[in-house]
Amino acid sequence: MAWAGKILRVNLTEGTCKSEPLNMEWANAYLGQRGLATKYLTEEIDPKVDPLSPENKMIMTTGPLTGTCASTAGRYSVVTKGALTGAIACSNSGGFFGNEMKNAGWDQIIFEGKSPKPVYLFIENDKAELLDASAHWGTSVWDTEEAIKHNHGDPQIRVASIGISGEKGVKYACVVNDMHRAAGRSGVGTVMGSKNLKAVAIRGTKGVSVKDPKRFVQATNDAKKVLAENAVTGEGLPAMGTQVLMNVINEVGALPTRNHRDSQFEGANDIGAEAMLKERESDGKPNLVTNAACFGCTIACGRISEIDRTHFSVAERPEYQIISGGLEYEAAWALGAATGINDIEALTFANFICNEQGLDPISFGATVGAAMEMFEDGVLTTKETGGIELTFGNAKALCDIAELTGRGEGFGAEIGLGSKLLCEKYGRPELSMTVKGQEFPAYDGRGIQGMGLTYATSNRGACHLRSYTVASEILGIPEKTDPLESDGKAGLVRAFQDATAVVDSSGMCVFTTFAWTLEDFAPQIDAACEGEWTVERLLEIGERIWNLERQFNLAAGFTGKDDNLPARLMKDAAKTGPAEGKTSGLDTMLPEYYEIRGWTPEGVPSNETLSRLGV
């Protein structure tokens, strides 16, 4: 029936692991993964809890299709109250961990309380136990993963862990699985660290059953054909990866540069997909080694890279002269354009460190960008930075600060506060490019108007993956809209938000939506899950999830006033490119958005909306 039907409840305070049946009524209303875990979280915690207190819970969650033969069906999410934001957090990851968890027979693992000492959870199918992690505490993600596999004598174990940054309370620590795949945003790894939980290691061999196997194979094959025949998912993404966007977004004038001071980066072509393919003068090799796929994925957008061995970052460091997870667009933007650095080898090194120590490269790079602006303004000096010349464009400074932040040491501990707290601490809150405490990703809301509304209304703080209207506004998927126009964006954002909530709850990857619509998801879900799963039902589930997340945030203390953008985007017009002279049209988009959502003018879901959706 696709869902395993079982939840593992781990009480870290008491050191117990208990199995309990999945609430099928909730599964039918929220599908799985993001939606279902959010339902559990909202039922089980007070939204006002301190995210780093034992009263907060952390849920690792799969979708009904995770672990099946559907394309990209290896996804899992980490759902909790976010350490960075204090809002609902749901961070999604690929790799192979989600598949292993589902194949061990678990839909979700709910972690509660706080362990008195460092532990890791070890699962072998039905058997689950908490083991001593004191030998791993203080070590990186990479060392932890390797050591756990070695100690259990099983290289097929899949591990999700935190690095030193998560132990040290860096606010945007992530949970990294399979060495370089991450549940990246909102500080879910910080919550894990606060519970003294170093890692989760799983071996699962039970298989996943579906409602109608014959129809399921047919439906998933049909859907794979759509991916293969689509030029984006069949050719573009495997060949160039997400990094191909660097030049696109720069050309349309929406590449936030130097902490959003500019919206075009003169070094864009040095740090994008084309640069990753260029043969280096030193060794004749390109930065990119190959592409890679997560479990069961027929797209394979992942980047695997090797740093130039003569580059200053690794010349004396053989441990980093390796082949590992390379730059994706978001990471390259945050580490590069946001900091004004066009040295792709330095960005790749900083990205390796983010993977090794479990840092969200978006929040890290964006926070460094804000610190660089304060440094140039004289608010920060080498006295605060410990001697680091934190000027825009300084590649060496980026590499040094990445290592310090990864270990939560020196000025790295301050960068680990995130842009909002850092800028507030030094009296320049207006320089923090955040919404609800979370740093913007790689699109400027002045040049792509829908993204401004996307960030302002995202339930987990500024995020592109809650409603990726770039697909429509820039790439013309499913149909082209004008990125400079704010009219009509409220409806577009809402439609993307609801559909994405469904995809994030299914066990499949959101990148399929460059080719698939819900018309492609529905037959796969319907063949796998008990009951009848139509597009209409899925859309209602998406809307239900969105409203449930909103209710959590309102109960946590957020209001409509937090659906806002920094003054820089609202008042300072873009200086160059097609968006020159433009600010964000949020003021007109937001009231329309509330109305379309069935919310009050203050941004509160009306009783009618809530009762229609059964929230």
Add this chain to the structure above:
Amino acid sequence: MQMTLKLFASLAPFMPEGAKDNAVQIEVDEGTTINQVFDRYQVPHKMAHLVLINGIYIAPADRATRALVEGDAVAAWPPVAGG
């Protein structure tokens, strides 16, 4: 007149000699259209999926008629996406 041609991703191999960083300055006649520029460098029209003039999107239907002016920058990509 002078204009800039930029070809990215799998269109890069269609760039003429002398191109640097996926861009090249070229000389064209007044009134030249985008499709005429593509034809000159054998860029298959179907592969030029996303086409911008000075960062502004140009729909496929307009590429045969829209006349370029001095200083325009035409940028083109095959079907691409990211996240």
